[in-house]
Amino acid sequence: MKLDFHMPTKVIAEKECVRNNADVFKMGKKALIVTGKCSAKNNGSLDDVIWALDKNNIEYAVFDKVMSNPTVECVYEGAEMAMEEEADFVIAIGGGSPMDAAKAIALLAVSDIDRKDLFSGNIGNKALPMIHIPTTAGTGSEVTPYSILTNHEKQTKTSIAAPCLFPAYALLDAKYMKKLSLKTTVNTAIDSLSHSVEGMMSARANIMADIIAREAIRLLASEFDNLASGEFTDEDREKLLYASMLGGVVISQTKTTAVHAMGYSLTYFKGIDHGRANGLLLGEFMEYTEKFAPEKIHDILDCMGMKTVDEFKAELHKILGETENFVLAELEMYADIANMAGGVKNSIHCPDRSEILEIYKNSLL
Amino acid sequence: MKLDFHMPTKVIAEKECVRNNADVFKMGKKALIVTGKCSAKNNGSLDDVIWALDKNNIEYAVFDKVMSNPTVECVYEGAEMAMEEEADFVIAIGGGSPMDAAKAIALLAVSDIDRKDLFSGNIGNKALPMIHIPTTAGTGSEVTPYSILTNHEKQTKTSIAAPCLFPAYALLDAKYMKKLSLKTTVNTAIDSLSHSVEGMMSARANIMADIIAREAIRLLASEFDNLASGEFTDEDREKLLYASMLGGVVISQTKTTAVHAMGYSLTYFKGIDHGRANGLLLGEFMEYTEKFAPEKIHDILDCMGMKTVDEFKAELHKILGETENFVLAELEMYADIANMAGGVKNSIHCPDRSEILEIYKNSLL
Numbered sequence: 238m239k240l241d242f243h244m245p246t247k248v249i250a251e252k253e254c255v256r257n258n259a260d261v262f263k264m265g266k267k268a269l270i271v272t273g274k275c276s277a278k279n280n281g282s283l284d285d286v287i288w289a290l291d292k293n294n295i296e297y298a299v300f301d302k303v304m305s306n307p308t309v310e311c312v313y314e315g316a317e318m319a320m321e322e323e324a325d326f327v328i329a330i331g332g333g334s335p336m337d338a339a340k341a342i343a344l345l346a347v348s349d350i351d352r353k354d355l356f357s358g359n360i361g362n363k364a365l366p367m368i369h370i371p372t373t374a375g376t377g378s379e380v381t382p383y384s385i386l387t388n389h390e391k392q393t394k395t396s397i398a399a400p401c402l403f404p405a406y407a408l409l410d411a412k413y414m415k416k417l418s419l420k421t422t423v424n425t426a427i428d429s430l431s432h433s434v435e436g437m438m439s440a441r442a443n444i445m446a447d448i449i450a451r452e453a454i455r456l457l458a459s460e461f462d463n464l465a466s467g468e469f470t471d472e473d474r475e476k477l478l479y480a481s482m483l484g485g486v487v488i489s490q491t492k493t494t495a496v497h498a499m500g501y502s503l504t505y506f507k508g509i510d511h512g513r514a515n516g517l518l519l520g521e522f523m524e525y526t527e528k529f530a531p532e533k534i535h536d537i538l539d540c541m542g543m544k545t546v547d548e549f550k551a552e553l554h555k556i557l558g559e560t561e562n563f564v565l566a567e568l569e570m571y572a573d574i575a576n577m578a579g580g581v582k583n584s585i586h587c588p589d590r591s592e593i594l595e596i597y598k599n600s601l602l
Numbered sequence: 603m604k605l606d607f608h609m610p611t612k613v614i615a616e617k618e619c620v621r622n623n624a625d626v627f628k629m630g631k632k633a634l635i636v637t638g639k640c641s642a643k644n645n646g647s648l649d650d651v652i653w654a655l656d657k658n659n660i661e662y663a664v665f666d667k668v669m670s671n672p673t674v675e676c677v678y679e680g681a682e683m684a685m686e687e688e689a690d691f692v693i694a695i696g697g698g699s700p701m702d703a704a705k706a707i708a709l710l711a712v713s714d715i716d717r718k719d720l721f722s723g724n725i726g727n728k729a730l731p732m733i734h735i736p737t738t739a740g741t742g743s744e745v746t747p748y749s750i751l752t753n754h755e756k757q758t759k760t761s762i763a764a765p766c767l768f769p770a771y772a773l774l775d776a777k778y779m780k781k782l783s784l785k786t787t788v789n790t791a792i793d794s795l796s797h798s799v800e801g802m803m804s805a806r807a808n809i810m811a812d813i814i815a816r817e818a819i820r821l822l823a824s825e826f827d828n829l830a831s832g833e834f835t836d837e838d839r840e841k842l843l844y845a846s847m848l849g850g851v852v853i854s855q856t857k858t859t860a861v862h863a864m865g866y867s868l869t870y871f872k873g874i875d876h877g878r879a880n881g882l883l884l885g886e887f888m889e890y891t892e893k894f895a896p897e898k899i900h901d902i903l904d905c906m907g908m909k910t911v912d913e914f915k916a917e918l919h920k921i922l923g924e925t926e927n928f929v930l931a932e933l934e935m936y937a938d939i940a941n942m943a944g945g946v947k948n949s950i951h952c953p954d955r956s957e958i959l960e961i962y963k964n965s966l967l
């Protein structure tokens with residue numbers, strides 16, 4: 238028995254979660270709300286948050302400049318705003334991009350970290366306290382200590398990690414997901430599936446993370462048909478949101494593996510959505526891992542009610558449709574980049590450069 | 603989907619956990635070590651902790667006056683020592699009694715709470731940070747926000763609860779349990795079983811607590827034969843310790859139910875060990891609950907690989923042996939006391955006074 242478990246975020250999930258838990262927002266005198274340009278305004282989440290803040294007479298400023306796959310420039314700009322506005326806590330609303338940006342902003346608002354040192358691993362452990370309100374069901378960022386940012390220097394996405402990046406609260410209400418496009422619903426669901434499956438294939442997998450991952454995989458597998466057909470009830474959305482949070486708890490313990498490390502190039506160079514990128518590689522990486530840890534893969538498949546990786550690949554194909562076009566030269570470059578990424582080494586069995594290329598080729602050509 | 607999950611304690615479990623994680627003890631300048639009279643000295647845990655403190659040049663004082671079912675007087679005395687010694691963090695070593703006492707001491711060392719208000723529910727949320735090292739596998743207190751103390755005024759045990767009572771760290775090493783008597787091993791194991799089973803029968807049960815409870819019940823059921831025969835390998839002890847921690851995570855979300863509320867009288871008036879007291883009542887309360895929530899009870903039994911509550915009762919009887927002698931008048935008094943306890947109202951279906959008496963009679967006469 239070897240275990241290292243830590244997930245201090247208080248998770249509250251219910252209908253009308255934000256308004257019902259307005260007291261949670263009594264965290265400081267002024268909030269910086271970090272979000273994207275549109276979705277929080279359209280799905281009602283921003284209104285609910287402002288209602289809760291107004292109810293408690295708490296001031297706020299809104300930083301709504303977070304783009305997909307947020308940049309280092311973006312988070313330094315947000316941190317500057319937090320300092321100018323003298324915000325003493327941060328509220329993140331949105332998918333992985335606003336939540337990850339909010340974490341870096343909460344860190345940089347109170348820590349003097351030079352841009353060149355942001356990915357150094359030496360970022361201290363001080364950040365403004367945070368409330369996270371996910372409005373997609375994929376990232377699980379609301380319960381992780383990671384902030385994943387675009388790293389132009391290394392031409393990939395790189396995560397910063399510290400216990401202080403765990404939000405104090407995660408407030409989950411699936412109503413914010415009602416207007417999500419099918420594409421986003423699918424891609425985020427596959428991202429969250431990838432978190433739980435990768436968690437079980439991680440070198441850091443442990444018995445506690447495994448039981449949570451299994452539950453998440455079971456829940457997501459029960460949604461495969463809906464993800465293929467594009468029909469979702471409110472209850473389906475709740476399940477997806479819950480499974481996504483569980484996947485976040487899993488990777489908060491296990492980190493992600495080669496799948497994420499390899500997927501980042503598909504996003505960085507081809508603009509393929511993050512969750513879809515993972516989905517395109519997941520089946521092949523399971524097949525690779527099956528050679529070294531068949532019992533783990535069968536455990537994962539068992540949660541899905543499946544017998545073989547091929548069955549799972551066929552299911553993913555139904556959900557994700559045709560793969561984008563790639564040429565070998567691209568994949569060679571991606572393999573070079575992934576081969577240097579930490580995530581690869583976090584796999585239960587780590588592929589070398591030629592195996593990484595093989596997985597890319599089998600997945601994408 | 604309705605969920606409220608919070609368990610901020612960092613759990614580290616491994617062989618030589620204390621010495622391998624000596625850095626964890628860099629929590630302050632001076633520690634108050636809270637423990638019982640003997641066991642921490644005999645099982646090596648105190649030596650390991652002192653080694654870790656010495657390594658980091660951290661001062662310490664030892665408060666080793668915690669008795670079984672600690673009293674209010676005891677925790678005020680400990681808090682006075684913490685203040686006199688100017689301790690800025692607390693280390694608890696032992697079973698539920700030292701851990702629960704340590705929490706109250708950590709609270710009272712920095713909070714001005716009058717004795718008459720200790721059980722008022724109004725205790726604030728400020729305590730010294732804590733490291734907990736369980737040396738029995740039952741209480742799960744290392745991962746709960748509860749401190750359960752003897753309440754002479756109400757002739758029972760009463761819990762105080764606040765988020766600040768979650769330890770910062772729980773360090774788990776099953777080697778400290780090697781010298782535990784069979785009686786203590788059994789009674790504590792049954793306590794932890796009761797936590798997970800009660801968690802699933804709790805009005806506060808939720809999907810997250812349920813998946814953790816199921817795993818704990820499965821693990822404990824795989825130890826039933828050993829609990830009856832009294833033979834344990836190191837791996838068995840690890841399993842019991844792990845299941846106990848999981849049970850703690852469960853009740854940190856769900857609280858306990860009528861079983862604990864009813865068991866306290868058996869401990870208070872007859873000196874029956876806490877875990878055994880729960881075990882004597884658990885089967886009958888499951889039978890009661892089965893009438894109202896059969897699917898829950900079947901879920902619990904399924905984790906044990908059993909079909910009926912009778913099967914489970916027979917197993918418990920094998921493990922616990924003959925019941926102590928009781929007379930009806932005692933049980934009438936216990937029913938009066940339990941009927942006023944909060945725990946009863948936390949059950950998925952709450953027994954009234956006459957039903958409580960019936961459960962006592964069926965269990966104990």
